[in-house]
Amino acid sequence: xxxxxxxxxxxxxxxxxxxxxxTKPRVIQLIVFCAxxxxxxxxxxxxxxHELQVAALACLGIWLVAGAAAxxxxxxxxxxxxxxxxxxxxPTAKGELGERQTLLFSxxxxxxxxxxxxxxxxxxxxxxxxxxxxxxxxxxxxxLKPMTPQNIVIGGASxxxxxxxxxxxxxxxxxxxxxxxxxxxxLWTPPHFWALALYRVEDYRKSGLPMLPVTHGSExxxxxxxxxxxxxxxxxxxxxxxxxxxxxxxxxxxxxNAGFCVYAYWLWRDYSDVLARKTFRFSLIHLSVLFxxxxxxxxxxx
Numbered sequence: 418x419x420x421x422x423x424x425x426x427x428x429x430x431x432x433x434x435x436x437x438x439x440t441k442p443r444v445i446q447l448i449v450f451c452a453x454x455x456x457x458x459x460x461x462x463x464x465x466x467h468e469l470q471v472a473a474l475a476c477l478g479i480w481l482v483a484g485a486a487a488x489x490x491x492x493x494x495x496x497x498x499x500x501x502x503x504x505x506x507x508p509t510a511k512g513e514l515g516e517r518q519t520l521l522f523s524x525x526x527x528x529x530x531x532x533x534x535x536x537x538x539x540x541x542x543x544x545x546x547x548x549x550x551x552x553x554x555x556x557x558x559x560x561l562k563p564m565t566p567q568n569i570v571i572g573g574a575s576x577x578x579x580x581x582x583x584x585x586x587x588x589x590x591x592x593x594x595x596x597x598x599x600x601x602x603x604l605w606t607p608p609h610f611w612a613l614a615l616y617r618v619e620d621y622r623k624s625g626l627p628m629l630p631v632t633h634g635s636e637x638x639x640x641x642x643x644x645x646x647x648x649x650x651x652x653x654x655x656x657x658x659x660x661x662x663x664x665x666x667x668x669x670x671x672x673x674n675a676g677f678c679v680y681a682y683w684l685w686r687d688y689s690d691v692l693a694r695k696t697f698r699f700s701l702i703h704l705s706v707l708f709x710x711x712x713x714x715x716x717x718x719x
Contacts, residue, residue, distance in 0.1 A: 435508040436522055439491050440484030447705070448483045448579045449476050451602065454708045455583025455595055458661065458715055468587065474537040475586035479579065481530025482546045488523040489554040492516055501620040534586075542586045549578040563625070566632040573606035597655045602704070604649040608642040608681060609700040615639070615684075616693040639685040642696070646681040650674040653707065662714045669710035673703045 456472045457464075464472065491498065491509040498510035508514040527550060534543035557572030565571070580598035585591055614621055614628045615638060621628040630638045653674050657667045680696040 432514075435513050436488075438506075438508055439488040439514070439519060439522065440526075441487040441490075444487065445480055445483050447701075448576075449480050450705070451579035451598075451708060452476065452479050452583035452586075454712055455580030455598060456587045457583075457712055458580075458594060458598075459584045459587040459592075463716075471538055471586060472583075474533060475542060475583065478530045478534035478538060478543075479546055479582055481526045481533065482550050485523045485525075485527035485530065486550045486554045488519055488526065489550075490558050492519050492523070493554075493558050497624045497626065500624050501617070503617060503620060538586045539589050541589055541591075542582055545578065545585055545591075546582050549575050549582065552578075563627070566627045566629045568627070569607050569610045569629075573603050576606055577602035594656075594659070594661050597652075597659060597661065600652050600655070601649070601707070604645060604652050605700065605704055608645040608649065608677070609697065609704075611638050611642050611645075612684070612693050612697040612700060615642075615688070616690040616697075635688060639681075639688060643678075643681040643685045646674070646678045650678060656711060662711055663718045665718055666710045666714040670707060673707050673710075677703050 453472070453476060456475060460468055491507055494504075495507070495509040495516075498504035498507050504510060509516075509519055527547075531543050531547055534546055552575035553572070557568065557575055561568040561572050577599045580602070581591055581595045584595035584598075611629055614630050615635060618628070618630040618635070622631050629641065653670045654667070656662045657664075657670070677699060680692075680699050684692055684696050
């Protein structure tokens, strides 16, 4: 720190922590994890030293661009974030970081990540990652989110891209296996976010965002959560049906999706905020453990 750098006020995070918070680190961790699964599944057997180097560079590049998209999102939604308990702590919402600072930070991360992916991995991965940035930061955040209650469904395509990016990083192409992984996350996203929106409905109502529980009510949203978990159940069987995995993954997929369906059924029949929170938390466990099972299956039984 320079001797001329401002001293943070007591109780105020340091400027570095503020910038780090803009990247939404918990979300980014899941994104990089899903991309890593795509990388691992794209390589038969144990990876070579060169493949490990490429995977490491790809993870870093994807992290940088995803962090840039998250920071840009914080700029666009700072007034909305300030009205919601879940996001009011963000540095942009609190006025701790200005738009120019945040925009420069986002642009720097995006440029660095894109350059790393282009020169260190391959051009296809860079362009797919950049397209994902545009899809999330512009198409979803700026256009879809304030326009339609189907924002999560349509915008979920950007969030489902990480395994495709990982697959492209290791192979230089997008195979059907990557598209299956994409489909799983795409179908997982609506019940995951709608469970959150159900117990945060008043926040979304005050923000003016047309989330499904606000525009169509709790009962309709809960029915959609239930129906999506049924469709997701079928999609999660595809890795086994296509031959990407064996019985270890199949057992995990059956147990996890049965659990998700049970939570969704309870939520539909007898709603409570407590149950909505539990459903949301289980959805995070569902995706993480499902992909971890794919990883174990690949190395133990592949």
